[in-house]
Amino acid sequence: IVTVGRKSGQPRKTELWFGVVDDSLILVSGTEHSDWRENLIANASVDVYIKGNVRRGTARLVTKADERRAYGDVMAAKYDWDGDPSIGLTRHAWCYVVPVVAISNWQ
DSSP: OEEEOTTTOSEEEOOOOOEEETTEEEEEOSSTTOHHHHHHHHOOEEEEEETTEEEEEEEEEOOOHHHHHHHHHHHHHHOOOOEEGGGTEEHHHHHHTSOEEEEESOO
């Protein structure tokens, strides 16, 4: 994805794992305060690059518990990953606890 830096106003490129649910692209933050997520909160417009194609989308923070759980299930099924002990991130926290951003209108 490419976000607009909330302080610099400059484009910021970040490679992320993602899931797709219906018409939303799902991105899971590794920590409570990732720069890409903070940038999207400040400016919801985002460019999504997948396989050489670019699409513009609109981001929103997922706040409903049932929606967060469903998106976590999708990411858990897609990625076999045990977490990152160096930052205290478990698989369960990544799938079901840390912030999630949904991007709409990206297709």
